[in-house]
Amino acid sequence: MLSYSKYLFCLLAINTVDSVEIYSNYPDIKALEQYYHYQTVNGEKVELQVYYECLCPDCISFHIGPLDDVYKKIGSYIDLKLYPYGNAKRTEENGKTVITCQHGPAECYGNKLHACAIDILKDISKSEFYNSCMMNGTWGGRGSTDMDATNCGQSMGIDSKPIIACAKSKRGEDLLEYYGKETDRLINKQYVPWVLINGELFNTDDDLMKKICETLSNSPPPCAESSD
Template identity: 30%
Template structure:
């Protein structure tokens, strides 16, 4: 049997298309990521403890199955605003307000999700508020320039206002920090379990094949 060049090319094209279709097809064990939304405060000891000892280690191990959303607002009160500039009062004072805005600006300007979370973790780990900004930018390879300009301008307070509007949609409303929802659902029991063992909560909520890091024991 003689195969003409045209026929061979057609066969190759068909094979490439078949491979593309197979590669694009969802795996049988594919499942949606578990959405973890954390509402926290930059100078809150409980937020720091959760971020450093639970959230970040679990994120490092299970980022493939987590859709992590961070909002640095917490028990902030918005005192005034004119659509351009807003004023806030924070549970742990003005330094926390400034640091919350810095983290909100970082979320806006750091487009890589992993770098976003690395930067936030560094800030929470150091627990020095805005003093950690430049240091953590250097540590994580982030350009601190846009973040610094944002946090010192009306853009930063506008973004923080938007963060407050997002938090205001919570049902029930936040009364503890950090406040954690899983797949946009909150229960008091789930909050306690997430604070105790977030890995177990995430792995329990994932409907696909559990990754190996789900089998680690909490030390």
């Protein structure tokens, strides 16, 4: 059964984000391939869709905790798709689309940074770790700011300048609107993070590694290690 407390936590507006324990270290992108040395069998991958917003505490915990951990271990077996939009709302004003985010303008801008990273890096592995790093708020503040984008880029070997420029441009607005439309396709979304594994809702209180391993018909060695 889904956690009722979680349902309220990211459904209602929250003005502050508590500090979150840093669960993972973010890799230098040049060395990222070390995490993907397992070859899939017959190209089998599990589709993992994550609908989220950058300032939601539950979303932050999910990304820097189980998602990063699992993706490091068996990323080659996961077809990851990220949707940085969450509980934002789209309205039309004077013929223009206006997006209002649950945690205010800072979250809308942070979501644009995430969307632009996905668009510019064109590598979901790089995007996940980079966006997760921004969500940590390691350098103070709520996370997913220009400062986070810059510092995460420096620590991971990613040029953050085009990502920041994109977030401040019409391209960033268009990308956020795109993810809004994709999120609105969900019929029963009630909270975030809203996580689907091969199209089926996953309760993020459960063990993500275990669920993905159970879904694979030919699981890699880390699956056996995690069940010990």
